Amino acid sequence: MESSSLKKTVTAIEAMAIVVGMIIGSGIFLKPGIVLQNAGTPLFSILAWVAGGVITLASALSVAEIAAAIPKSGGLYTYLVELYGDVWGFLLGWVQTVISYPASVAALAIAFATYSEFFIPMNDLQMKFLAVGILVFILIMNVLSTKFGGVIQTVATIGKLIPVVAIITFGLASNLAPGFAGIQSSSVSAAGFGVAVLGTLWAYDGWISVTNMAGELKNPSKTLPKVISIGVVFVIIVYVLFNVAIFKVLPVDVITASATPGADAAVALFGNGGGIFITAGIMISVLGALNGYLMTAARVPQVMGTEGQLPFSRVLGKIHPKFETPANALVFESILAVIYIFSGTFNTLTDLLIFVLWIFFTMGVFGVFILRKKILPKKENYKVPLYPITPLLGIAGGLYILISTVISAPGRSFVGIGITLVGLPVYYYMKNKKV
Numbered sequence: 001m002e003s004s005s006l007k008k009t010v011t012a013i014e015a016m017a018i019v020v021g022m023i024i025g026s027g028i029f030l031k032p033g034i035v036l037q038n039a040g041t042p043l044f045s046i047l048a049w050v051a052g053g054v055i056t057l058a059s060a061l062s063v064a065e066i067a068a069a070i071p072k073s074g075g076l077y078t079y080l081v082e083l084y085g086d087v088w089g090f091l092l093g094w095v096q097t098v099i100s101y102p103a104s105v106a107a108l109a110i111a112f113a114t115y116s117e118f119f120i121p122m123n124d125l126q127m128k129f130l131a132v133g134i135l136v137f138i139l140i141m142n143v144l145s146t147k148f149g150g151v152i153q154t155v156a157t158i159g160k161l162i163p164v165v166a167i168i169t170f171g172l173a174s175n176l177a178p179g180f181a182g183i184q185s186s187s188v189s190a191a192g193f194g195v196a197v198l199g200t201l202w203a204y205d206g207w208i209s210v211t212n213m214a215g216e217l218k219n220p221s222k223t224l225p226k227v228i229s230i231g232v233v234f235v236i237i238v239y240v241l242f243n244v245a246i247f248k249v250l251p252v253d254v255i256t257a258s259a260t261p262g263a264d265a266a267v268a269l270f271g272n273g274g275g276i277f278i279t280a281g282i283m284i285s286v287l288g289a290l291n292g293y294l295m296t297a298a299r300v301p302q303v304m305g306t307e308g309q310l311p312f313s314r315v316l317g318k319i320h321p322k323f324e325t326p327a328n329a330l331v332f333e334s335i336l337a338v339i340y341i342f343s344g345t346f347n348t349l350t351d352l353l354i355f356v357l358w359i360f361f362t363m364g365v366f367g368v369f370i371l372r373k374k375i376l377p378k379k380e381n382y383k384v385p386l387y388p389i390t391p392l393l394g395i396a397g398g399l400y401i402l403i404s405t406v407i408s409a410p411g412r413s414f415v416g417i418g419i420t421l422v423g424l425p426v427y428y429y430m431k432n433k434k435v
Contacts, residue, residue: 010216012223014150019231021157021288022206029262037256039196042247052200053236055397060232061384062368062391064225068382073215074303076364083367092360093304094423101297102336106346108290109135118279139334143327149295156288163281170269171245209296225382297333302326355405355413356420362398
């Protein structure tokens, strides 16, 4: 059942900040060189970012119709339960709750500490303690009030866009590098372009987490489709302009050889202070993503707790009587994240689950077809444009990622499935317990 205890305090602006803030992490500063290397030329690199954006937008527009028809907290977990049955929803909720979300939170906390080393020299243990410290700060703010978490998300999203907008504005006006002129296209291949698109799809990930907050949004049936579609379109425009700006600032060989092309572009435009500028921007960007992940992560075990699907469900599903936040679920996710921080397993775990998560994600996009058969959509509700072409495009993108992942890392893919299936005994235990 849907918990009615969480108040509808999340505004449309805060929801938009979650969409934009969770998509734009550190990838925009780090990915351009990798995408260019695979695409072969600046022009095809830009086309790869556009193609990845179109696939993401098609998925977003499709899931938005489901969000409008099922405006409940829990996001994709809830949609899979409604459209495919309890077991599918549980398996996604299981891996999200126990591994995926807390491992992502741990990775972002470590990323924040790693970038902090630019300003404060630290050893490995000190970085881990700083990572835990920033995580505890974000946890406290979200426990005290969902509004605090929303404010942090909004401010961090605006903050992260400042260096991005600065590089775009000054980069587009500069002529420091040949840019598109004089670049030959002989090195372009279909396979290389496909790998480049795959790289951009990772950079566009994260937008769906806003659906976890649906139960706390005012008028989610109308708000969610708007913030999802507008947010994804905005990010596509930002990504394309950012890459065009970099091509006007740095030579192609410098971009492809650099692990940090965003920082290199900032130094070229603003001098040595550019490194400080861009590092601070990345830290704000990572902080916003960390806040967004923890905020949205807690909603999954909280909803599963209200439905008695997890051990200690009463504790996880409980809403704090004073703060009116899912405090127990927030603390639980944070404890797991701290364990992953000190064990150093977060990147391994997230890599193992990429394949599995994209199975569920592709099922979510396909769910719009099931939705129209099972639940007759209301006339006033949002409907995906260009149906069925739009969802089919999103599904094609999901299948492409799945096939590419199996080919490149078959072992990791099957281990990920194994980790997911470990949840089945838990599911049947909890189900029998309720009977």
